[in-house]
Amino acid sequence: MRIGVMFPDVSGALMRHSATEKYPFQRQGVTARLRSLLKWNPEACTGCGLCAMDCPAEAIQVNVLDRKAKRFVFAYQVDRCAFCGQCVESCRQGALEMANDRWELAALNKEPFMLYFGDPDDIKTVLAAEPAGEAGIPADK
């Protein structure tokens, strides 16, 4: 039975810097395995759609315009993405990658959260074909 057992911590804290991370001013690096924004490699993609099928958040849509000519539009909804990495795991061609470089994703509008990868003309075609829904969000399959 003692009183003030935490005294060593408390007195030691006078000599120590505070453990609080002053985030916007001090940035600690992220770990190598952090899963951040998804990257798509159009060369490797075969348009099989396994990534879209397995995505638990339904954040991925693969629009196949022409499989042989590799004309795909890869639609990726960042605000839906749970960053679980299942798409990377499911892709047999290794066309998807979640690197650790882009993780500060906060934005004031919705545009940065709706990403289309692919040939600009193809993206226009895909967007035109979609029924008019809420801006930036493609209608369900």
Next chain:
Amino acid sequence: MNTKQEPQRFVIPIGPQHPALKEPGNFQFTVDGEIVTKAIVRLGYAHRGIEKAAEERTWIQDLYLIERVCGICSHIHALAYCLAVEQLAHVEAPPRAQAIRVLVAELERIHSHFLWMGVSGHEAGFDTFFMYSWRDRERVMNILEKLTGNRVNYSANVLGGVKFDLDQEQIASIRGGIDFLEERTRHYLDVVATDFMFLQRTRGIGVMSRAQAEIMGAVGPTARASNVARDVRKDAPYAAYKEYPVDIILDERGDLEARFEVRLKELFESFHLIRKILDTLPGGELTARMPRKVPAGEAVMRVEAPRGELLYFIRSNGSDKPERLKIRTPTICNLTSVVKLAIGHQLADVPMILAGIDPCFSCNDRSVQIRTSNDPDGRMLSWDELRQHGIDFYKRLEK
């Protein structure tokens, strides 16, 4: 409200929004001065329909849904689900994957127990203890982040294995972190076992005898603090626990002090286990081939979550989606004890008793209790009664 019906009763509501509860649950404590004379629990505020949602998604998609049942013990939920599905599909994950699964599960246990320790200290009004234990918890969170990429919802599992491997650098950083945490845990054990002011709030409070614990079906550290040797890791070893056995930590006293000591001593078991896994990590593949459609059948999986026994029941009809998924989390088993133990104690002890079982409301909200005005205490309905209730209800509506 209850006060209107029986004006002589003074009911203190704790929750659904209350500073002592970080999650929504409702407790009504009837007090006589400061002494609690009656306690009622009401759950269901965070019912998210996860079980139904799981029936609408594929086996792979469910994995990530299941991981979000609980924020603190996310890995153990995913692990239980994976093991159950693998059991249905007659797939066995390779030994290296099983070892890594156990490794992450034990790291998660450390993180969960540190979190619990801080929260309980805070409930007791010992904020310094809270701040320091949470500062040190950062260390295990950093290890988990380095290992899996995330601090919570690690997504370590895939059906049939794990996603990532361990390299030498990571093994070294885990060892360093474990050494630090072990030293700190020893210090915290010293605090909870000898600090006079803290013992005033824990010793002899909320005593649950062994018989009571067995009748009320307590699980996990709560039961073990009442000398009930119940640990799924030992009783029915899953994943790699056969190769890496753990010792059960028991305490006879059954009060809050015992619950603190049991949880902290369990941490030493976890440190020991992690070191052993790092020393003798089996080589080989990380994943086994997993079919997209799971053969029809039923599977039950029990695992030891940080809070106690977690049960998964899965029924498959041979398609790519589960037909039924049932989860029973440890909190629901332990909650009865709170309602029983709080009676006779001071109101000031109630948050401590509640925190003593490490409650997690969002993960246990799966059933709804029916309460009517002439039966304010609520009652449990059997299936036939519930059916009759529904028939009567709609008959009344027709009239």
Next chain:
Amino acid sequence: MNWFFVLLSLMVFPGGLFLLAGGMAYEWVDRKMLAVFQNRAGPRWFQPLADTVKLLIKEEIIPDKVNEILFIGLPIAALAGGLTAALYVPVAGLTPVYSFPGDLIVTLYLLSLLTLCMGLAGANTLDRFSLIGATRTLTQVFSYEAPFLLAMLGPALVAGSWQISDINAYAGGHWLILTQPVGFIVAVIGFMGKLVMPPFDAPEAHTEIGAGALTEYSGRGLAFFHLAKAVELIVGLSLVSAFYLGGLANPLEFLVKTLALLFVLIGLQSLLTRMRIDQTVGMWWRYGTLVVLAQWLVIILVMRP
């Protein structure tokens, strides 16, 4: 021109604005040091001021079925009590503005006004947390008040006067902490109970009963209660250090001694677990009061010519 100086001493220095500013500064030291002891960053220097301004701007919600006059009046009375008490105390190490024989008793009662007002404010509303908080607050008053009073009267006994300025002058030559250590300890701990600091924060233990007696207060009333507490912190610190730590003769001495005392208080706050209300009462009546009475007996026996 006399009334001008009277008004100045009441409104600006050493009463009024100076006390409010000083109280907030000491509150900041309290919060910041507590954070440092807990290895946190803690608030920036203007945080107490920002909190007060925010609360003053906020709408004050008067709940149903309360006595509105009491609801609005009690915070004002609490703040006024603290500010008035400061006039008899050598705040900032200066001679008290007003002084008369027996002002020690008046000051101690004025200091109790805050806790009393908080208890009444809680009992005034129908909220269940407030009612429990009010019960606990008033229970705590009855437990610490007697030993605290006795501990403060110890120095008065030796100084042979019940006038604060006389005791202060007497204490200037005698460090009473050395001759009356028991009284000092009881006074410090009683003061912590008075300010509802941890570990005596059962009346507002937020993990049990929300904000306790002040649960229903939102805007101006809450700000006044907070300010009253800040003022009482500075007044109480100067009173205890004037009596036990060798008197307060100049502003420098005031700063050094009160901050040192505050440092001890913060250390105790960070090291101790909150006590239940029955434990608080038990501690004061079983030990606190008895040891102070024993010390009184010793003083009287020693001082007998």
